Amino acid sequence: MPEQASNYIIALCGKGGVGKTSIGAAIVKLLLTDPENRVLAIDADPAVGLATALGVSVAKTVDDIRNDLIKRIKAGEAKDKAEVLASLDYEMFAAIAERRNLAFLAIGRPENEGCYCQVNHMLKDILVSMADNFDYVVIDGEAGIEQVNRRVMKTVTHLLLVSDASRKGLDVAKTILDVADRAVCYRQAGLVINRLYGDDEYKGLDIPAPLRCLGWIPEDRTVRLTDMAGNSLLDATDGPAMAAVRQCLAEMGIGFGQSNEIGRCLSAF
Ligand SMILES: Nc1ncnc2c1ncn2[C@@H]1O[C@H](COP(=O)(O)OP(=O)(O)O)[C@@H](O)[C@H]1O
Ligand SMILES: [Mg+2]
Numbered sequence: 001m002p003e004q005a006s007n008y009i010i011a012l013c014g015k016g017g018v019g020k021t022s023i024g025a026a027i028v029k030l031l032l033t034d035p036e037n038r039v040l041a042i043d044a045d046p047a048v049g050l051a052t053a054l055g056v057s058v059a060k061t062v063d064d065i066r067n068d069l070i071k072r073i074k075a076g077e078a079k080d081k082a083e084v085l086a087s088l089d090y091e092m093f094a095a096i097a098e099r100r101n102l103a104f105l106a107i108g109r110p111e112n113e114g115c116y117c118q119v120n121h122m123l124k125d126i127l128v129s130m131a132d133n134f135d136y137v138v139i140d141g142e143a144g145i146e147q148v149n150r151r152v153m154k155t156v157t158h159l160l161l162v163s164d165a166s167r168k169g170l171d172v173a174k175t176i177l178d179v180a181d182r183a184v185c186y187r188q189a190g191l192v193i194n195r196l197y198g199d200d201e202y203k204g205l206d207i208p209a210p211l212r213c214l215g216w217i218p219e220d221r222t223v224r225l226t227d228m229a230g231n232s233l234l235d236a237t238d239g240p241a242m243a244a245v246r247q248c249l250a251e252m253g254i255g256f257g258q259s260n261e262i263g264r265c266l267s268a269f
Contacts, residue, residue, distance in 0.1 A: 011145065011156040026241060041139075066123060
């Protein structure tokens with residue numbers, strides 16, 4: 001279970017459009033400020049938005065590797081299990097895109113359920129052992145934790161639930177936490193509210209129990225404009241969202257070598 005993991009496996013989940021990819025990219029950027037950190041970013045959303053946010057290009061997804069193997073199995077070419085495993089291992093490492101001390105892997109489309117379970121298991125085993133090579137793994141989830149569990153990793157150390165100020169967003173976050181609690185698949189979970197215009201808005205929110213709120217991220221023009229231009233947040237000037245993401249992570253005990261003080265959002269705008 002997660003207690004055994006010596007690295008951080010952070011998964012971002014929440015309703016579509018609330019800011020998972022943007023906050024995921026911000027987390028990666030913060031982690032990369034320490035050149036010693038080995039960081040693996042995994043895009044588990046078929047839309048592959050994290051690649052753009054991080055300025056990496058995807059040549060092959062895990063789904064491409066899976067489909068190639070299935071074709072080979074169907075053609076009777078892949079028979080020996082050890083050989084298949086070795087070639088999968090090689091292909092998965094080859095599919096990693098690199099940008100300085102960042103490694104990036106895209107999962108691709110969801111697989112057809114029910115068939116080729118053995119291939120899926122092998123791929124997941126490789127992902128788990130791959131994660132061991134990194135200090136931090138940041139997973140941009142599709143929506144719920146089920147997808148992350150099924151397609152990427154059974155357990156994560158930190159589940160970061162993201163919501164905007166909407167009732168729907170908060171309810172989705174609560175449902176995801178319920179599911180995660182039933183599956184006991186995380187060590188710590190926290191909620192982050194994105195795109196607020198001030199502390200008054202934050203104080204007025206009715207956050208469903210037992211969600212633990214880590215803080216809030218301000219509406220940040222830099223994030224929006226960078227996304228509009230299809231640029232990477234890694235290359236953008238830091239706006240107020242970055243400092244707020246840093247503080248939310250500090251609430252979960254994830255620091256970045258600088259002051260780790262507990263606090264809410266910096267009202268930096
Ligand atoms: N703090 C923020 N300030 C301004 N715009 C934001 C912020 N966070 C996200 N956005 C914008 O909201 C939209 C959805 O964000 P995104 O990260 O793609 O959400 P998700 O991955 O949850 O679908 C994008 O256009 C993004 O630029
Ligand atoms: Mg996204």
